[in-house]
Amino acid sequence: MKFGKNNAEVEVNMPTRGALFQAVRERFAQGRGFALATLNLDHLTKLPHEPAFASAYRAQDLVVADGRPIIWLSQIARQPLELMPGSDLVIPLTELAAEMAMPVALMGSSDAALAGAKAALEARVPSVNIVLAHAPPYGFDPTGAAAKEICEMLNASGARLCFIALGAPKQELFAAFARDKAPAVGFASIGAGLDFLSGHQVRAPKIMRALALEWLWRALQSPVRMVPRYAKCFAILPGLAAEAWRKR
Template sequence: MSARPLVTQNATFQISPFDEEQVVAALLDRTPPLDAGRPHLIVTPNMNHLARLQASAPLGAAYDRADMILADGWPVVRLANSLGAQITGRATGSGIVRRLADTPGEGRTIFLVGGSTPQATDTAAARFRSNGWLVETEHAPIGWLDDTANIDELAGRIAASQASIVLLGVGSPKQEILGATLLDAPGVTATMLGIGASIDFLAGHTRRAPEWMQRLGIEWLHRIITDPARLLRRYAGDVVPFVRVARQSRRFRPSPPEGATLS
């Protein structure tokens, strides 16, 4: 029996059973489901994404168009497995970015969008360039993506660069909605990946939780300690919507195929 999906108010989906190494291989070689010749979108749900999917129709529309949906948070892994999936671990945006930066680019073009400061964006770009990647960047300061003319300009630059990968580090849900918009941009054949604060992590401007905290599934605690004013309230506010998503998912029963009879 196949696993039941995660069910939110605005999207119903399965978690893709790929680990970070497999995702990077698919990105580099453009193997299914990220085959060459057309654009793709990867999203990485955590508890906050599930909470947002209870209220945001535009984010749900982006999820509906994603080719890979990877569990970024341990609660999402555990919920998916409770529904019958066999997810062995997280596949995080920051982990994928680090693996890409440590892999020889061999002349491939990657496009970085975001970063908390221009310096963080430039430092992350230099890390990629040092390993043989061709890099284009757009810092996209706060408010820049609210102008559709800027989004059109960005799409044109991505198409002209022939980038194979676009890393969108402008925060959720903006990065997922932007990624879905870029799927329809003329000439864009890249895979778009929402990566949150990963540009800052790669640049060393923000520190990820230690490996032992990541293994224990308490990276959230490290983030609260480092930024309590912003994250404590957010994480606390995600709990009730997450519980509701878990209940909705466990109660979900797919409709029978049209024309099927119930025995």
């Protein structure tokens, strides 16, 4: 299903978890990299106003639906999608990488968060081979010299799967940039996924996630940052719902 208009249009081309993991398995087996993005409502507020972000999204090989509003919009359009938050994909992708002997790299916000995430992944998936954990410097340019150096590090490490936990749009910009520089690596943009694993951020309880209230939990945890973001998200929902209805 496609969301947005004109140059900001994005297609969720992996509608189910089964389709996603089959695609990743095939790319691992063929030695082909990929860029995986998890589309949410916040991304849809940014895409029309940030041409570089929109261009980076068009360069993603695999796009899944992340967030209840995306799922509801797909249901309105009668093109239902399966919910796949980036945070929920970390362990299954790690398990698949371990099963196929694909080395893993972690890229995130801080050395402490990455150390905690590494320990958590190794505890959950003992056979995983984490060959690199790197926190970019403050002010990191996802398409600059430091990004190129990281690509060289990834190539030298032998990593085949790299989790990027930098937040949007930085992680998607880096994935699009690195996709050509490290063609054998699969880049998965997973937001706060590594911070949740390490305990540096606390994810909403399961009951709140089941009730589609994770947004409220995050707003209460960080109101100054999250309330304006969610206000923009709610503002575009009516137009998106009308567009989805026209696609029925």
